[in-house]
Amino acid sequence: MQPIKIKLALDMMGGDHGPLTTIPAALAAISEFPQLNLVLCGDIDMLQQQLLFHNNFPHPQLSLVASNNDVGMADKPSVALRNKRESSMRRALDLVEQEQVQACVSAGNTGALIAMAHYVLKMLNGVERPALISGLPSCKGNPVYMLDLGATVNSDADTLFQFAVMGAVMAEEVVGINNPKVALLNMGEEEIKGSDQIKRASQLLTSCNDINYIGYIEGDDIFSGKADVIVCDGFVGNVALKTCEGVAKLILRRFETSLRQKVSAQFFGWLLKPFIKSLYQGVNPDHYNGASLIGLRGIVVKSHGNATKDAFLSAIRQAVREVERQVPAKIKDRLEHVLIDKA
Amino acid sequence: MQPIKIKLALDMMGGDHGPLTTIPAALAAISEFPQLNLVLCGDIDMLQQQLLFHNNFPHPQLSLVASNNDVGMADKPSVALRNKRESSMRRALDLVEQEQVQACVSAGNTGALIAMAHYVLKMLNGVERPALISGLPSCKGNPVYMLDLGATVNSDADTLFQFAVMGAVMAEEVVGINNPKVALLNMGEEEIKGSDQIKRASQLLTSCNDINYIGYIEGDDIFSGKADVIVCDGFVGNVALKTCEGVAKLILRRFETSLRQKVSAQFFGWLLKPFIKSLYQGVNPDHYNGASLIGLRGIVVKSHGNATKDAFLSAIRQAVREVERQVPAKIKDRLEHVLIDKA
Numbered sequence: 267m268q269p270i271k272i273k274l275a276l277d278m279m280g281g282d283h284g285p286l287t288t289i290p291a292a293l294a295a296i297s298e299f300p301q302l303n304l305v306l307c308g309d310i311d312m313l314q315q316q317l318l319f320h321n322n323f324p325h326p327q328l329s330l331v332a333s334n335n336d337v338g339m340a341d342k343p344s345v346a347l348r349n350k351r352e353s354s355m356r357r358a359l360d361l362v363e364q365e366q367v368q369a370c371v372s373a374g375n376t377g378a379l380i381a382m383a384h385y386v387l388k389m390l391n392g393v394e395r396p397a398l399i400s401g402l403p404s405c406k407g408n409p410v411y412m413l414d415l416g417a418t419v420n421s422d423a424d425t426l427f428q429f430a431v432m433g434a435v436m437a438e439e440v441v442g443i444n445n446p447k448v449a450l451l452n453m454g455e456e457e458i459k460g461s462d463q464i465k466r467a468s469q470l471l472t473s474c475n476d477i478n479y480i481g482y483i484e485g486d487d488i489f490s491g492k493a494d495v496i497v498c499d500g501f502v503g504n505v506a507l508k509t510c511e512g513v514a515k516l517i518l519r520r521f522e523t524s525l526r527q528k529v530s531a532q533f534f535g536w537l538l539k540p541f542i543k544s545l546y547q548g549v550n551p552d553h554y555n556g557a558s559l560i561g562l563r564g565i566v567v568k569s570h571g572n573a574t575k576d577a578f579l580s581a582i583r584q585a586v587r588e589v590e591r592q593v594p595a596k597i598k599d600r601l602e603h604v605l606i607d608k609a
Numbered sequence: 610m611q612p613i614k615i616k617l618a619l620d621m622m623g624g625d626h627g628p629l630t631t632i633p634a635a636l637a638a639i640s641e642f643p644q645l646n647l648v649l650c651g652d653i654d655m656l657q658q659q660l661l662f663h664n665n666f667p668h669p670q671l672s673l674v675a676s677n678n679d680v681g682m683a684d685k686p687s688v689a690l691r692n693k694r695e696s697s698m699r700r701a702l703d704l705v706e707q708e709q710v711q712a713c714v715s716a717g718n719t720g721a722l723i724a725m726a727h728y729v730l731k732m733l734n735g736v737e738r739p740a741l742i743s744g745l746p747s748c749k750g751n752p753v754y755m756l757d758l759g760a761t762v763n764s765d766a767d768t769l770f771q772f773a774v775m776g777a778v779m780a781e782e783v784v785g786i787n788n789p790k791v792a793l794l795n796m797g798e799e800e801i802k803g804s805d806q807i808k809r810a811s812q813l814l815t816s817c818n819d820i821n822y823i824g825y826i827e828g829d830d831i832f833s834g835k836a837d838v839i840v841c842d843g844f845v846g847n848v849a850l851k852t853c854e855g856v857a858k859l860i861l862r863r864f865e866t867s868l869r870q871k872v873s874a875q876f877f878g879w880l881l882k883p884f885i886k887s888l889y890q891g892v893n894p895d896h897y898n899g900a901s902l903i904g905l906r907g908i909v910v911k912s913h914g915n916a917t918k919d920a921f922l923s924a925i926r927q928a929v930r931e932v933e934r935q936v937p938a939k940i941k942d943r944l945e946h947v948l949i950d951k952a
Contacts, residue, residue: 453847485851489859504796506852508828513856516832
């Protein structure tokens with residue numbers, strides 16, 4: 267069986283390093299996936315220059331689309347939406363909307379991307395707000411999908427319920443987990459704990475036969491593998507995810523300090539440091555995966571603003587998988603099914 | 610100068626292990642602090658048996674108070690408040706209220722302790738809700754105080770403001786940090802991010818000259834030392850703290866798996882494992898410190914339910930420090946000062 271042709275648009279100007287990281291990642295992706303075509307959106311001169319530098323221009327798997335007035339990392343979402351209609355980010359989203367590509371990837375300003383994607387692509391029927399979802403490492407090996415990681419704040423019970431349905435589809439389709447276990451993140455495991463929204467969402471999930479809802483879990487169980495999908499409000503998810511990064515940095519720092527202090531540790535330092543670094547990367551969500559923006563009528567993958575070549579490449583891989591598994595169509599089907607069941 | 614006499618009440622029956630850990634911790638505390646007297650509240654037979662086992666009964670620094678019908682770890686706060694008036698937890702709080710002791714320490718059911726402490730001790734003037742605060746490790750060495758860690762949910766702007774004032778007093782008095790830097794935990798550092806409560810709290814703090822408010826910080830900066838005091842809603846703080854625990858467990862697990870897989874790692878395993886364990890304990894809040902319940906007219910220190918002897922001893926030390934520094938009186942003074950300034 268021939269692999270299906272896939273065409274993606276990349277926002278080449280997003281992220282802290284722009285084409286310096288996005289070009290090497292794009293070149294690595296086309297060599298990894300021979301069936302992949304990429305539309306590179308950005309400053310044409312800069313892109314050509316970087317491609318020539320890598321001896322890869324012109325290339326049959328690559329095409330270029332010019333942008334102007336790109337979105338900065340500090341731009342307000344509302345301003346970007348109004349004034350940055352010719353930016354690389356907007357170009358990439360427009361190509362998805364026009365069905366010229368099947369998905370897009372950006373390492374740009376998260377708030378601007380969410381606002382633009384919402385405006386350009388629109389929501390799936392039955393979804394009120396988009397969510398950022400990412401596969402995090404777990405003790406059991408399988409990734410655990412967590413959402414929302416910061417697309418929305420103050421989610422009500424219905425929104426949390428929709429997040430649960432969308433997360434379950436991601437875990438099933440992208441990782442192949444059968445009947446994934448879905449949990450609500452709360453400040454205790456007892457039924458009486460938490461805000462009213464969470465209690466109501468728990469009731470909705472308990473009465474839904476299509477979701478394998480296992481109840482509340484606490485922060486210390488995010489990575490334990492107890493749940494395959496963890497649902498929370500965007501504010502809470504964002505803080506939890508960034509706190510992980512903070513703990514990983516703290517551990518690395520403590521390790522380095524100990525190395526400097528102890529002679530015996532110094533002796534083993536050269537052996538240990540790369541090992542600890544790889545541990546750090548294994549638990550640092552930045553290095554782990556691209557986050558997807560779901561609930562939209564199209565596939566949008568968000569790479570971290572500070573993404574390295576490998577991180578941006580990993581986000582492209584994520585987009586390829588979501589195209590292959592037709593994630594938005596599957597979410598749409600599942601939501602319709604669940605909503606009929608609920609009615 | 611003679612050290613001041615200090616008298617504390619201990620809830621001996623709380624926590625997963627009861628007197629098996631609380632008795633050894635109490636004995637360690639009286640040997641560390643010759644000026645300390647402890648009132649041990651609990652099942653008299655069990656306490657005497659454990660003290661005799663350790664050859665320490667009777668002891669001039671110890672007295673016993675009998676309890677009945679102790680609070681279980683699964684008891685609902687409202688039920689504990691109504692039905693457990695003779696419990697060791699309640700006895701300890703009553704002794705604080707009657708000024709027979711200067712503080713109490715419990716490793717019992719957090720929800721029950723908060724409800725009972727609120728009911729028995731009452732709030733300081735100008736404080737609406739109690740907060741759980743703990744000193745967490747930071748990259749700079751000084752602890753960073755974070756609150757609220759789960760005493761309340763859905764805190765409004767005024768409550769967050771009060772938390773900031775109380776946290777600043779803790780950092781100044783207990784750690785001796787001059788003019789501590791106070792930050793609000795948010796999902797971005799830009800002024801436009803976050804919920805309405807947080808934006809309003811930020812305005813209140815910006816216009817308060819008595820607080821060294823440095824603005825928003827994100828989860829990845831909790832441990833960086835950027836701020837000395839981090840203020841957030843109890844739900845968010847609880848999730849963040851427990852997520853740290855989850856990351857620390859994940860790192861430890863990954864390390865153990867790597868050791869099993871790699872021969873070179875196996876070779877150094879016996880050297881490394883204790884080192885990694887101490888790193889883990891250094892970032893695991895459980896092992897770090899007792900949390901204090903502040904905003905009340907008395908000192909209540911909460912040790913983790915799963916506390917070891919060392920963790921319970923560390924909570925007793927925390928109570929001693931708060932008594933020496935007269936934390937509730939300092940909070941009361943500061944709040945009055947700030948509220949006059951605000952008016």
